[in-house]
Amino acid sequence: MNQYLKSMTATEQVGAMFVFVFGCLFIASVALLLLSLREHADRGADEARRSNLARGNTLLSSSWVMVIVFWVGWLSGDVGATVLFGLVSFFALREFMALSPTRRGDHRSLVLAFFVILPMQYTLVGMQHYDLFTVFIPVYVFLAIPVVSALANDPQRFLERNAKLQWGIMVCIYGMSHVPALLLLEFPNYRDRGAFLVIFLALVVQTCMVVQYLVTRRLRRAPAAPAISSSFNWLSWGIAVGVASVLGALLAGITPFKPGQAFVMALIACVAGSLGHLVMKAIKRDRGIPDWGQQGDGVTGANGLLDRVDALCFAAPVFFHSVRWYFNL
Numbered sequence: 173m174n175q176y177l178k179s180m181t182a183t184e185q186v187g188a189m190f191v192f193v194f195g196c197l198f199i200a201s202v203a204l205l206l207l208s209l210r211e212h213a214d215r216g217a218d219e220a221r222r223s224n225l226a227r228g229n230t231l232l233s234s235s236w237v238m239v240i241v242f243w244v245g246w247l248s249g250d251v252g253a254t255v256l257f258g259l260v261s262f263f264a265l266r267e268f269m270a271l272s273p274t275r276r277g278d279h280r281s282l283v284l285a286f287f288v289i290l291p292m293q294y295t296l297v298g299m300q301h302y303d304l305f306t307v308f309i310p311v312y313v314f315l316a317i318p319v320v321s322a323l324a325n326d327p328q329r330f331l332e333r334n335a336k337l338q339w340g341i342m343v344c345i346y347g348m349s350h351v352p353a354l355l356l357l358e359f360p361n362y363r364d365r366g367a368f369l370v371i372f373l374a375l376v377v378q379t380c381m382v383v384q385y386l387v388t389r390r391l392r393r394a395p396a397a398p399a400i401s402s403s404f405n406w407l408s409w410g411i412a413v414g415v416a417s418v419l420g421a422l423l424a425g426i427t428p429f430k431p432g433q434a435f436v437m438a439l440i441a442c443v444a445g446s447l448g449h450l451v452m453k454a455i456k457r458d459r460g461i462p463d464w465g466q467q468g469d470g471v472t473g474a475n476g477l478l479d480r481v482d483a484l485c486f487a488a489p490v491f492f493h494s495v496r497w498y499f500n501l
Contacts, residue, residue, distance in 0.1 A: 277326025448486020
């Protein structure tokens with residue numbers, strides 16, 4: 173089997189990987205469907221089971237969305253992938269801002285964010301100007317946005333309004349833009365295999381989120397931050413990060429990493445992604461919403477796109493810079 177895989181071209185190996193991942197998701201979807209058809213005589217137990225299945229279905233749906241986006245991005249080539257993730261950023265930022273009250277004085281800043289900053293950030297990614305795209309938003313944009321807002325002559329809640337927009341730009345544009353940037357990293361003897369690196373990141377982060385949910389359901393420990401998340405406790409979080417990191421070490425063969433390096437990189441990605449997901453939950457509680465879809469229907473039509481990519485938005489930049497720093501790329 174190993175010899176057969178090694179005899180494949182890079183494109184064939186990536187294609188085989190997607191076939192395997194889609195197969196696993198299909199099996200999981202069928203299993204979840206069969207479980208949903210079962211009924212219990214105890215009405216209370218049946219409702220609890222259906223609630224658990226609904227949460228499991230949400231996690232599985234997130235996995236489907238992420239893998240399909242990565243697959244389409246790979247089929248589209250480097251330019252197509254950059255454009256595709258730019259669209260994901262656009263709709264995620266739209267979702268974020270739709271539930272964040274704005275004033276007339278914010279309109280110029282919003283136009284700047286959607287139609288100047290976003291395309292500029294992804295253009296820098298596509299042109300592989302790594303040193304510039306990594307500081308463009310945290311430095312230049314963060315200084316420019318308040319200036320544009322000040323020129324709108326609206327001082328009411330000025331700091332709060334600008335902070336919300338800057339935070340949305342940071343998560344939805346800056347964080348997500350590091351995903352296609354991974355496709356463009358050039359490792360020695362790893363040409364045309366950037367999709368493996370993206371899938372590695374997505375698999376370990378999503379595994380961490382799923383394991384944390386499952387372990388929390390089993391252990392039933394008191395949450396560490398009950399006002400923000402009823403499912404986050406340090407023990408389940410540690411187990412989930414550990415399991416996903418071991419998975420990362422087992423997946424070292426599809427990456428340019430050695431097993432020990434893969435373990436550490438997966439650990440870094442999982443810590444950033446899982447804690448980032450907790451931060452996004454805190455923002456949702458502040459907005460008084462259960463998810464980024466309005467009453468369960470996402471403003472993008474994706475039933476809460478930001479809920480599906482929030483962990484990745486935090487994990488991608490940390491993972492990207494860790495990899496680039498360690499391998500001196």
